[in-house]
Amino acid sequence: MSDKITEHLFQGSLRYVQGTSAFRNAPKYLSVLGKAPLVICDSETFTTAGREFIATLERAGFEVGYAEFVEGNPIKEIDRLATLARDYRVEFIIGLGASEALDCAKVIAQTHHLPLASIPTTAATDAPCSAVSYAPNGPFDHYSFSTKNPNVLLVDTSIIAKSPARYLASEIGDAIAIHLEAQSSRRNASPWKGLTAEVVSAIGDKCQETLFKYGKLAYEANKAHAVTPAFEAVVEANTLLSRLSFESGGVAAAHSIHNGLSVIPALHGLLHGEKVAFGVVVQLVLLNAPPSELDKYITFLLSVDLPVTFELLGIPNVSDEDLRAVSKLACSRGETIWTMDIGNSITEDKVFHAIKGADAAGREHIRRTNRPKTKL
Structure with missing residues (x-):
């Protein structure tokens, strides 16, 4: 066999x-x-x-x-x-x-x-x-x-709808990552050791479409504790569609970055999806995504108050030593970053620089758009 x-x-x-x-x-x-x-x-x-x-x-x-x-x-x-x-x-x-x-x-x-x-x-x-x-x-x-x-x-x-809107935003951060991760790992196995079925891509596409279209509206509705059609759609995308995409398609660098960030004690109070959201930006930098795609994701993440810079994460003065520790754990054996189609070319040093590049991209976007900074 x-x-x-x-x-x-x-x-x-x-x-x-x-x-x-x-x-x-x-x-x-x-x-x-x-x-x-x-x-x-x-x-x-x-x-x-x-x-x-x-x-x-x-x-x-x-x-x-x-x-x-x-x-x-x-x-x-x-x-x-x-x-x-x-x-x-x-x-x-x-x-x-x-x-x-x-x-x-x-x-x-x-x-x-x-x-x-x-x-x-x-x-x-x-x-x-x-x-x-x-x-x-x-x-x-x-x-x-x-x-x-x-x-x-x-x-x-x-x-x-009665729970804090921060929780909804966190899951949006997790869900928005999953299709991106599955698409970057199509030639490798899912957590269940199977290749990605075509239907998974369709589900992931629908999840992304729903989040980009209704995510901000749902977030604002949740702040008002209102159950609107947009809120219902995003809850379904967060809970069902993203899970089907994640479990059948797998995860990649964004979740590895989340895991790596756990070595920094100051971040232990952050929600899962908040750290994954920053990992999305890191993965895009690691993949050398076109500026328009990077801008699209950063704009969306900021619209639901998710962190795209060290400052927004709550670690404005994080040291290179700590970031090296993050990249080391993110690249440890068995981590999901290795499922990416570019896995053979990934190194701890490249991940370290992608983390710093993600922070730089987020800061530049905020400066260029004059967006107010919303800390977690």
């Missing part, structure tokens, strides 16, 4: 539900998984959404167990909650809340071979729809690839 990858792959979810009444109608969509779920969420999410969500299920005849996810030590939490899931003898797992709780639920469902429903309460990540978990504490540690996607992804846009 040859190790050469020749198959084209598309990795998809089973059921995606989005709308302003998704919470209220959850029993209808979750009953196919069983009637005895374990809901995993943090205490804040339980207060703002979880208590009412569980009550909705119980009114529909579900026997619901609840386990509080405590942030800070995800490995310890996974072990603790996996034991709870076994003791409860549940029929399926529900992850409710933000990315860490959803990732934890994903791992527990896989551990016990149980169905999984992911229910995000912010638009800050496409993690709820994917089969990938991410270990985010401190410097980047690793990705964990699950054997399957969630069986049900339920997105209530009335809940999402």
